[in-house]
Amino acid sequence: MRGLRVEPAPNGHAGWVIDALGIVLTRSPETPLTQHLYRALRGWVQEGRLVNGQQLPSSRLLARELGLGRNTVIAAFDQLIAEGFLETRHGAGTFVADLTFGELAAEACNAGSGRNQTGALPALSRRGEQLLLRSGTGAGRHPAFAPGVPALDRFPREIWQRLLRRHVQRMPSAWMDYQTQGGVPALREALSDYLRLSRSVRCRPEQVLVVQGAQQGFELIARMLGDSGDRVWIEEPGYGGAQACFASAGFEMVPVPVDDEGMDIAAAPHGKAQAAPRLIYVTPSHQYPSGVTMSLARRLALLEAAERHDAWVIEDDYDSEFRYGQRPIAALQGLVADPRVIYVGTLSKVMYPGMRLGYLVLPESLIEPFRRVNARLHREGQYAVQAALAEFISCGQFSRHISRMRECYRGRQARLREALAPAVAQGLRLSEGLAGMHLVAWLDRHEDESALVAAAEPQGIGLSPLSHYYLQPPGRPGLVLGYAGADDTEIERAGSWLANEWLKLTGRTG
Ligand SMILES: Cc1ncc(COP(=O)(O)O)c(C=O)c1O
Structure with a gap:
């Protein structure tokens, strides 16, 4: 293994920065690499690991060594220069600015860095650090071209607010207590009807578990069906939210390439030496982000692989309602009887993301364990909102x-x-x-x-x-x-x- 470089490098710059960045930089769809780079360098200046006047490796060298676009590095440098952390010296390179952190200045810096009031960095776990790098900054998103955001300007707010008001007013006091039913029965019924008719999902209301969004559903599945070190086959390229969830649950993620027919099962690792997957995550109706639809041959191969490996397929059906000039593609879950599939749906696209509602359609054997553990781990809630949604669906407003x-x-x-x-x-x-x-x-x-x-x-x-x-x-x-x-x-x-x-x-x- 290559040892970490000792600073400074022969030409005077802090050579360890290249190795350290190589370790901490992670690719995630939500956060541009520029942001990761900016955050890491700013943190090292604030912590004093990069000291006043210290020279940084050039943007060209960093880009080459880290396999990044040069503009990515330049954009991070520019931001740090604009904020006063770095400075350029004509013809000499980029240096840590001469910073004397007064109390106020230090506070201002720390406010953005997640430090606590005593100035100490919070001790995140390794998992926490990984998750942070896979998470966006939470800064406002631009309407164009943010993926996955529905037309909030077209949402029928008046009808929805009327329904919400009615259901909040009528709310039985039991709904203010802890709930363990798996969701409002009327909603589970309405969703089950909708999924059977519109998505060809094999489903009874009892199989529907209402959760707080698809993301929370993935979390529950990962915790319930896998142990740390287990493998998950995951689409490459794929959805960052699912990647973050499997990483945090300690799964080994095995990227399986996607081509024009969806996840290429034949390209997944096989043979005795390769441990079988415990979970297989797919978006068969509309692969995220490539947009391809999984072919029937691939769907059957996937179900067969799941059987063979004793693995569970997670079918993430996040936006299949929106097809143009094509009939909706039936869900994978409904293709054969008793498939090893957990169907995951979200209301974030067809309603709005802030609603935080989604659902799982569980095979019979998992209904009871999932309901109980979900109520323990994540708690149930928003019953008045669920009831309003049930009426929104059953009165035809949803379709x-x-x-x-x-x-x-x-x-x-x-x-x-x-x-x-x-x-x-x-x-x-x-x-x-x-x-x-x-x-x-x-x-x-x-x-x-x-x-x-x-x-x-x-x-x-x-x-x-x-x-x-x-x-x-x-x-x-x-x-x-x-x-x-x-x-x-x-x-x-x-x-x-x-x-x-x-x-x-x-x-x-x-
Ligand atoms: C592929 C995919 N699955 C699921 C979701 C929905 O997640 P949630 O229900 O947690 O909002 C999204 C949202 O962007 C997505 O892109």
């Missing part, structure tokens, strides 16, 4: 809202395609967009990906780099462009900006 949103998203995707057309005419490749709330734009070079992401930020445009959705670097360069949550004006502005920027960057003319 009306879904079909309106389908039309809305079809239109928003068309606006985005129009805005990007000058670049597409010159070779920019976009995903098919037959479903969902985002498109993928594939890029040829990682440098283009980081340059576009860095240039978008000051424009108030949030670009999600495709390569960050990969567990194994370097991933494929591209951009994940959410279009559902922004109105036409915003999409046109951001889309035209992106088309122009791409044309400039690639030296093509529109």
Whole structure:
């Protein structure tokens, strides 16, 4: 193993920074690498590990050694220079600024770093550190192109507020107590009817466990069905929320490549030497983020592999309601009798993410253990909201809202395609967009990906780099462009900006 470099390196810079960054930098879809880099360097200055006047390795060297785009490094340096942590000396390089932290200045710095009042860094566990690196900053997201955000401006607020008021007023006092039923019975029934009819899920109301969002559902599944060190096969590229959850549960994540037919089961590790997976996480209706639909042959191969390995499949069906010009694809769970599948649904896309409601459809044998442990570990709640939702579904508002949103998203995707057309005419490749709330734009070079992401930020445009959705670097360069949550004006502005920027960057003319 390569030993850590001792500082300073022969040419005077703090050489250990390269090794240390190599250890702490993690790719996550939510947080751009620039942010990780910025946070790590700022933390070391504040902790005094990087001292006044110390020279940093050049952006070129850091980019080369860490396999990053140079613009990613430059953007992090620029931010630290703007905030006064670093300074450039003409012709000499980048240095830690001459900082004398007065009490007030130190407090101001610490406020953003998560330190406590005594100035000590909180002692996070290794798991906590890993999770922090996989988590966004929580800073405001831009409407264009945030993936996964629905059209909040089109949500029928008045009807919903009326229902909420009614159910809060009628709320039996039992609902104010601790609950252990697995959710409001009327909601479990309404969801079960909806899933049977619209998604071909094999389901009785008793199988539905209401949870606080899909993410919490993944957490429960991971805790209940796997032990630390177990393996989970996970789509590559894939959903960062699921990756964070499996990492925190101590799973060994095995990335299985996705192609035009979805997760390529044949490319998963096999043979005696390879431990079998305990869980297999997939988004078969609309793979996140590539957008492909898993073929029937692959679905059958997946179910067969789950049987063979005694593994459970987690079917994350997060946005399958939105298909354009294509009939909805039936759920994997309903394909055969008694499959080893746990179906996970969310209300974050069809209603709104702040609702924090989702559900699991459990095989008979898991109903009771999951209900009891969920009530113990996560507690149940929001029964008045659940009751309002049950009525929203049963009175037909839910399906009306879904079909309106389908039309809305079809239109928003068309606006985005129009805005990007000058670049597409010159070779920019976009995903098919037959479903969902985002498109993928594939890029040829990682440098283009980081340059576009860095240039978008000051424009108030949030670009999600495709390569960050990969567990194994370097991933494929591209951009994940959410279009559902922004109105036409915003999409046109951001889309035209992106088309122009791409044309400039690639030296093509529109
Ligand atoms: C692939 C995928 N699954 C699930 C979810 C929904 O998660 P939650 O219900 O926790 O909001 C999202 C949200 O962005 C997602 O992108």
